[in-house]
Amino acid sequence: MEPTEDHIYVIIFATLFLAGMMSTFVISMVFIHRQRQAQNRQKMDQIKSEHEKTLLNIENEIQQETLTHIGRELHDNIGQLLSLAKLNFGSIKPEKIAEGRDILGQAIQEVRGLSKQLNLDWVESININEFIEQQLTRIKTTGYCETSLEAEFDLIELPKDQKLVLIRVIQESLNNAIKHASPDKILIKLHENGKGKQIFIKDDGRGFDSTQQASGSGMFNLKKRMETIGGEFNLTSAVGKGTEITLTLPN
Structure with a gap:
């Protein structure tokens, strides 16, 4: 039995309908995939931004902590060493002057050590x-x-x-x-x-x-x-x- 003209139209219509459905499905999947990619990129950018912000905050906090420590050291330690050196240099005794030089040398070493902490190179x-x-x-x-x-x-x-x-x-x-x-x-x-x-x-x-x-x-x-x-x-x-x-x- 040969297909009638109506049967042929039905087959063509069904084929076109299925092709259209497949095309719509493929386009939808591509759209969803690209949307998810965009969302993932946005999420990764947000994570990266939060990471960088956190590190910047930490660097600022460490620098502030370092400055506070240096301030205490300058006042309590190095200031005391310089005062002792001044007292020894005020003496006419050679041994006191020599002791003053030693104390001054110690103060210089302390200042050099503190200067290295003024930036975060020490972290490396x-x-x-x-x-x-x-x-x-x-x-x-x-x-x-x-x-x-x-x-x-x-x-x-x-x-x-x-x-x-x-x-x-x-x-x-x-x-x-x-x-x-x-x-x-x-x-x-x-x-x-x-x-x-x-x-x-x-x-x-x-x-x-x-x-x-x-x-x-x-x-x-x-x-x-x-x-x-x-x-x-x-x-x-x-x-x-x-x-x-x-x-x-x-x-």
């Missing part, structure tokens, strides 16, 4: 182990509390953005312990487990109910900063049992 050269050691030594020499560092590895080869974030988070964690915890000892431990490399900061101070502080902006900021470099920030604390902070580094 320092490793996190050295930075932690410096921070703990500074706390211990004030007589505030005992400190110790246990390191299973050296954090030397890290990108600058990771160093900046870790430096600031460690600084803030130590500052919080000093301001609020009144500890007898602060321990920082660098160790590695199934999650990767971690920095463990523990104090034996008064502690607090961490469940009530979960929404605090300070801890939230530290958490967000670790997330900007692909790391994690975790805190546990209880009243009378001290505080433990774990910084998990990005793999």
